[in-house]
Amino acid sequence: MQIIQSSSSLIEIGPIECSGFCNLLNEYSDSKKIILVDENTQLHCLDFLIAQFDALSNAEVIVIPSGEENKTIEICCQVWETFSEYAISRNDLLINLGGGVIGDMGGFIASIYKRGLPFVHIPTTLLAMVDASIGGKTGVDMNHLKNQLGVFAFPKAVYVDSRFLTTLSKKEILNGKVEMLKHGIALDKAHFETLCSPSSPINDETIAASITIKQSVVEEDPKENGKRKLLNLGHTVGHALESFFLNRSPISHGTAVAYGIVVEANIAHAKKLLSNDDWLKIQHVLMENCSLPSLTFTADEISFLFKIMQNDKKNRANKILCVLPLAIGKASWDNEITFSDFQSAIMSLTK
Numbered sequence: 163m164q165i166i167q168s169s170s171s172l173i174e175i176g177p178i179e180c181s182g183f184c185n186l187l188n189e190y191s192d193s194k195k196i197i198l199v200d201e202n203t204q205l206h207c208l209d210f211l212i213a214q215f216d217a218l219s220n221a222e223v224i225v226i227p228s229g230e231e232n233k234t235i236e237i238c239c240q241v242w243e244t245f246s247e248y249a250i251s252r253n254d255l256l257i258n259l260g261g262g263v264i265g266d267m268g269g270f271i272a273s274i275y276k277r278g279l280p281f282v283h284i285p286t287t288l289l290a291m292v293d294a295s296i297g298g299k300t301g302v303d304m305n306h307l308k309n310q311l312g313v314f315a316f317p318k319a320v321y322v323d324s325r326f327l328t329t330l331s332k333k334e335i336l337n338g339k340v341e342m343l344k345h346g347i348a349l350d351k352a353h354f355e356t357l358c359s360p361s362s363p364i365n366d367e368t369i370a371a372s373i374t375i376k377q378s379v380v381e382e383d384p385k386e387n388g389k390r391k392l393l394n395l396g397h398t399v400g401h402a403l404e405s406f407f408l409n410r411s412p413i414s415h416g417t418a419v420a421y422g423i424v425v426e427a428n429i430a431h432a433k434k435l436l437s438n439d440d441w442l443k444i445q446h447v448l449m450e451n452c453s454l455p456s457l458t459f460t461a462d463e464i465s466f467l468f469k470i471m472q473n474d475k476k477n478r479a480n481k482i483l484c485v486l487p488l489a490i491g492k493a494s495w496d497n498e499i500t501f502s503d504f505q506s507a508i509m510s511l512t513k
């Protein structure tokens with residue numbers, strides 16, 4: 163069992179029945195336990211979890227439809243209404259069993275209901291294990307824009323059991339791997355090299371390494387005033403792409419971020435901030451290893467994407483501010499991006 167404890171969070175990595183979850187459930191023995199799942203985690207993860215803990219045998223299970231398109235305030239309202247029907251109080255415990263959508267929404271639902279209900283995350287996707295369940299960001303999308311509503315709220319604990327990954331599709335594993343590569347590119351060259359090694363390992367050690375990188379940044383800068391912004395590498399462009407495709411043919415968060423990192427590396431290279439070698443390596447690892455197809459955009463679509471970026475939460479004084487890689491393992495935040503920087507960088511995706 164690996165334990166990462168900080169002032170804001172407790173993260174345990176290993177078989178969940180060996181974790182402190184059992185003790186936590188004992189602390190809540192007189193409380194109601196509610197497990198939030200989507201259709202897929204209901205099918206693949208719920209029975210396994212309940213089988214490990216007698217205390218969950220009478221838990222209330224709330225199932226919401228899977229997918230980013232359901233990460234909305236309307237679904238939250240339905241869950242809050244169900245909480246009222248079940249007479250859930252502030253002493254009860256919400257267990258978020260699922261990927262980043264369940265974690266983000268469940269954390270938001272818990273922190274708003276009656277001004278705050280304790281919750282834990284049991285992430286079941288690689289992306290949720292290494293990224294979404296770490297760092298206290300919760301929220302929902304609005305009008306096809308990502309995470310427009312939300313609060314910072316920390317779970318009582320995060321229990322990471324990689325056995326949940328056995329039912330996850332290759333596509334979803336790749337989504338998480340992109341975030342792990344992002345941690346390496348922005349902050350830790352050795353982690354990047356390990357992930358790029360021929361065996362390309364995704365196991366408890368590399369998962370724990372990614373969590374440690376994210377957690378230490380969050381600890382230093384919990385409210386994202388400085389260093390935490392580095393974790394947004396690939397996300398300024400990535401979120402615009404994800405929003406752009408949301409009502410066309412949706413692309414996954416990981417795919418969008420992988421393209422985002424490539425475009426942002428193109429910008430850094432064009433500005434002579436990133437060496438040729440590191441630029442080529444980043445491009446190669448993301449485009450080839452992640453099997454990203456080339457994308458084409460019309461001039462109007464590029465202008466539209468830029469418009470979406472102008473609405474990015476991370477902007478200041480009407481300037482689009484972006485993380486740029488300076489080398490593998492090093493990046494800088496708050497770099498201003500102009501339309502012409504973006505246009506040439508995104509057009510090179512089609513070559």
Ligand SMILES: NC(=O)c1ccc[n+]([C@@H]2O[C@H](COP(=O)([O-])OP(=O)(O)OC[C@H]3O[C@@H](n4cnc5c(N)ncnc54)[C@H](O)[C@@H]3O)[C@@H](O)[C@H]2O)c1
Pocket residue numbers: 200201202203206207228229230233260261262263264266286287288289290293294295296297298299300308309326327328329330331334337415
């Ligand atoms: N809060 C943060 O800091 C943060 C960071 C990164 C991403 N996010 C958010 O996370 C979300 C993406 O997370 P995600 O990629 O986990 O998406 P997701 O929650 O939609 O999960 C992806 C798919 O996998 C299914 N699934 C989950 N676990 C499974 C399992 N064990 N076996 C089989 N299927 C399973 C889900 O039902 C879903 O269909 C986005 O909304 C993104 O904004 C949040």
